[in-house]
Amino acid sequence: MENMLTQAICRILRPLLRILHRKGVAFGEFSQLAKQIYVEVSEDVLAATGERPTTSRIAIATGLTRKDVAQLRQAANEDGYSPTPSYNRGARVMTGWLHDTEFLDAAGKAVRLPLQGDTGSFAALVSRYSGDMPYRAMLQEMVRVGAVEVDEVSASVQLLGSGYIPHGDESEKFSILGTDVAALIATIDHNLTTQERSQLYFQRKVSYDNLPEEALPAFKAMVEKDGLGLLIKFNEWLATQDRDSNPQAGGTGQMRAGVGIYYFEEPVAAQPEADKRIEDEN
Structure with a gap:
């Protein structure tokens, strides 16, 4: 042990x-x-x-x-x-933009939004999915991390990706490192110490270690498409329960819960011949 x-x-x-x-x-x-x-x-x-x-x-x-x-x-x-909440708020706004029909076109794609307006606007989107944060503060944050692009002439904003990943902001990436890795380890720790099977947290992974490099692009695209779809489904339900997104939501206490999906790939180190012989003999 x-x-x-x-x-x-x-x-x-x-x-x-x-x-x-x-x-x-x-x-x-x-x-x-x-x-x-x-x-x-x-x-x-x-x-x-x-x-x-x-x-x-x-x-x-x-x-x-x-x-x-x-x-x-x-x-x-x-x-x-204390951790900053900007990442969680930004992620909620982005997933709302990607799934809420008020902010999608007929093909289900995120549309360019006018900055202001009671409905179908960036201000309405932020109000619905980011609680009481002013929409201009959220706009500045999402521009800063490279998630959106603003057109000053038309006073509109365009979504630049399908996930809230702050490409240009290293400090925000370190914030994600601190929250996401800590959450995964906390889940494993909970499952190590919990005796009741019904109280275990969901923790699953799928991986293979003899894949050709040519298979990875297709699998990565599958993860991005289907993984995002699953997260959007979870987001829809959580948004109805979260008191920032839905002030009418009742209940007691204040809990944080969610699900994370991540993709990984790495070369498999060559196994020494002696080790292979031992495995074969066993």
Whole structure:
């Protein structure tokens, strides 16, 4: 079990550290971040189990010194951090534009929208799918990340793609890295610790490891078409339940839920002949 966990950690860290290396983040900075999160997680777990999260108790749980723990807890209280909601709002607006018949032509394609108007406009679209965010603020955000193009002469806006992927904004991409990878790992963690089968979260994947390169373009196009269609279907239902999109939606509490679909491809490393012989013998 320990060996399997170590291998899993290495696989998770490898692509992450590739990003950190490319961005010039030294090991010391990464180590300090890891210590910070260790302390925060330990504090949360101790509090959740009814135990008082003292500096000494956290030091024992994490293996850090009391001095380190005290400094890290102080730094967390002073700095703090919170994710920005711009990505989720922008994604909702874009999926609304792609599926709501008020913003589609007869062929079901997203149309160029006038900026203002009670119906069939960008302002109406933002009002419906982005809660109380002003439409001009959303327009600036979507222009900034390359999702739309504005025609000043006709005072209209055109959708540039079929998914809210901020091609030109690296900080927004890092925000997606933080939210999406964290959500996937949290789902796996939930499924590792949940005993009741009925309480498991949906977690599935399909992949093959002996595919010719020529098959990938067709599969990638299939994923983009059918995956987007499935996400739009989920978006339609969630929009009716979300109180930002539908102020009439009732219920209690405030929860975040969703589904992510991602495509991946990579070359399969050649397996050493010795390893192949071992597999054949087993």
